[in-house]
Amino acid sequence: MAVEAIPQTKKKITFAKKQRIQEAIWGYLFITPNFLVILFFTFIPVFFALYMSLTDWNILSDPNFIGLENYEKIFSDPLAKETFLNTFYFAVVSVPINVFLTLLLAVLLNQKIKGITFFRTAYYLPVISASVAVSLMFMWILANNGLLNQILGGMGIEPVRWLTDPKIALNSVIGVTIWKGLGLNMIIFLAALQDIPKELLEAAAIDGANAVQKFFKITIPLLSPVIFFVTITGVIGSFQSFDLVYNMTRGGPGHSTTVIGFYIWRQAFDYLHMGYGAALAFIVFAAILVLTILQWVLRKFWVYSEE
Amino acid sequence: MSNKNNPSNSDSVLAKSVQAIAVTLLVFGAITMIVPFIWSVITSLKSAENIFSHSAFWIQFPPDFSAYKQIWERIPLLLYAGNTLKVALIVTVGQLATSSLAGYAFARLKFPGRDKLFFVYIATMMIPGMVLLIPNFVVMRNLGAINTHWALILSAVGSAFGTFLMRQFFLSFPSELEDAAKLDGCNPFMFYWHILLPNSKPILTTLGLMAFQNIWNDFQWPLIVLNDESKRTLQLGLSYLMSEYYTDWTLLMAGAIITLLPIILLFFAVQKYFVQSFKFTGLKG
Structure with missing residues (x-):
């Protein structure tokens, strides 16, 4: 009996082992196609970009290793400084307005209002629309004799050169960016609002809290992780903005709408300064990384915990 | 009272x-x-x-x-639409296939290094697309893919985000079904093909819609990798139309409307999945 039992368990073990190996083979097989894409078009390119940022490569001639020269150049490049300032302005203006408006819209839509489907659809339309078509639509609206100036003219206001006045153009691009993005954050806020337990708000009402108190003492603290998240992603989005700038202003007039996303493209693919472009991109990457880490570290302190 | x-x-x-x-x-x-x-x-x-x-x-x-008549004579709009549709469909199918397979493996199959590998996946999701433009251009150039639609397809048929999304969905899939399938002699692929996929239609639709819409609306990457007029996508074509006929507003608006219409119609047809995809876009950032 005992003699028989030993080979049987051995057999069981080898069977289980064989099954495990088989499962592992299936596993590797299944991830391979996707993994190859990630490996060749995301993982390796990051390190490759880092290397390129240390060279003077311009496509036409072979790259020379020049150490940190590109990074030093960023600090002495007046256009880079202007670009970073524009990008900073872009983020500081667009993100708070976006967060405020989308939160307001979500709260309004969360009331029991008739025609909610119509409103939602209206706010989603710009989100699904391609940025080139949106650029075209707004170039016409913001043209010197466009819709906006004609409406303002009807109210006796002088026409504004929305896209050709260097003091105003960046604000116009920011405005279109906000217009296009409202529906996206609105839906994120709306989903978060609907997750707030009704009992909590009812209990507060029984305790005599009015709508304003309920909003600031319950809704806002419960939404704080989402507010934080939307803010960070908004800043990251500002750092990468390109399509609207390219199509509406090409970074002009002057360099007034040249933000970092556009400047990197211009350096790398217009002037073929691949190395310098890669260095600029890495500075932005570092900034985004710091923001993302900050998001995780800081949320523990001032964001209301879900637990 | x-x-x-x-x-x-x-x-x-x-x-x-x-x-x-x-x-x-x-x-x-x-x-x-x-x-x-x-x-x-x-x-x-x-x-x-x-x-x-x-x-x-x-x-x-x-x-x-x-x-609306003139625009077809000014630019080869039908060709652009065909290019865009071709690339968008290939990428959508490809991304769904590779992401669902990888998502299934990460969620359900055990293999050495799985969790470490998944961590790498999550980490790559944080890399901004802007950093990848320049090195990917060089990779595509070395592959000889510049100025071909391969440049738009190759880098998009796999997706860390798609894999993450599918994995999260497959994690919540009832394990009884999997056990029953195993007892019936199903190998992992048969289970994936006959049971998992048919029961994942909503998430596949959402992810597919995101991929399709991303390619349809994408502008910067096609601008960088495509030169020939005959290779252009709709968005590129529209952008070049604008630089050529920049005061012909009736023509430009007709162009904008024509390129917007397919996505808007798709949106009205499957609004529910679009809304779902917005929520995921939030995750992606």
């Missing part, structure tokens, strides 16, 4: 006025969202010579459809 009624009356008056303000604000916002589209349609239906001679609020009747 009257004492009891009074506060509730004033409450309902307050609630009604709050609602009225809410509706007013929402209507104002909705108008701001829709007017640009409507004005583009109105402009596209005017005769070119009437654009500057009449006020913006004037609507031409009967409408002039000539811009």
Whole structure:
């Protein structure tokens, strides 16, 4: 009996082992196609970009290793400084307005209002629309004799050169960016609002809290992780903005709408300064990384915990 | 009785006025969202010579459809649409296939290094696309893919985000089904093909829609990798149309409307999945 039992368990073990190996083979097989894409078009390119940022490569001639020269150049490049300032302005203006408006819209839509489907659809339309078509639509609206100036003219206001006045153009691009993005954050806020337990708000009402108190003492603290998240992603989005700038202003007039996303493209693919472009991109990457880490570290302190 | 009624009356008056303000604000916002589209349609239906001679609020009747005829002669719009559709469909199918397979492996199969590998996946999701533009251009150049549609397809048929999304969905899939399938002699692929995929239609639709829409609307990457006119996608074609005919607003608006229409129609057809995809876009950032 005992003699028989030993080979049987051995057999069981080898069977289980064989099954495990088989499962592992299936596993590797299944991830391979996707993994190859990630490996060749995301993982390796990051390190490759880092290397390129240390060279003077311009496509036409072979790259020379020049150490940190590109990074030093960023600090002495007046256009880079202007670009970073524009990008900073872009983020500081667009993100708070976006967060405020989308939160307001979500709260309004969360009331029991008739025609909610119509409103939602209206706010989603710009989100699904391609940025080139949106650029075209707004170039016409913001043209010197466009819709906006004609409406303002009807109210006796002088026409504004929305896209050709260097003091105003960046604000116009920011405005279109906000217009296009409202529906996206609105839906994120709306989903978060609907997750707030009704009992909590009812209990507060029984305790005599009015709508304003309920909003600031319950809704806002419960939404704080989402507010934080939307803010960070908004800043990251500002750092990468390109399509609207390219199509509406090409970074002009002057360099007034040249933000970092556009400047990197211009350096790398217009002037073929691949190395310098890669260095600029890495500075932005570092900034985004710091923001993302900050998001995780800081949320523990001032964001209301879900637990 | 009257004492009891009074506060509730004033409450309902307050609630009604709050609602009225809410509706007013929402209507104002909705108008701001829709007017640009409507004005583009109105402009596209005017005769070119009437654009500057009449006020913006004037609507031409009967409408002039000539811009919608002309645009096909000015640019090979049908070719651009075909290019875009081809790339978008290949990428959508490819991304769904590779992401669902990898997502299944990460969620359900055990293999050495799985969790470490998944961590790498999550980490790559944080890399901004902007950092990848330059090195990916070089990779595509070395592959000889510049100025071909391969440059748009290759880098998009796999997705860390898609894999993450599918994994999260497959994690919640009931394990009884998997055990039963195993007992019936199903190998992992048979289980994936016959049981998992047919039961994952909503998430596949959402992810597919995101991939399709991303490719359809993408502008920067095609701008970088495509040179030939015959290779252009719709967005590129529209952008070049704008630099060529920059004052021909009826033509440009017709172009904008034509390129927007397919996505808008798709949106109305499957709005539920679009809304779902918005929520995931939040995750992606």
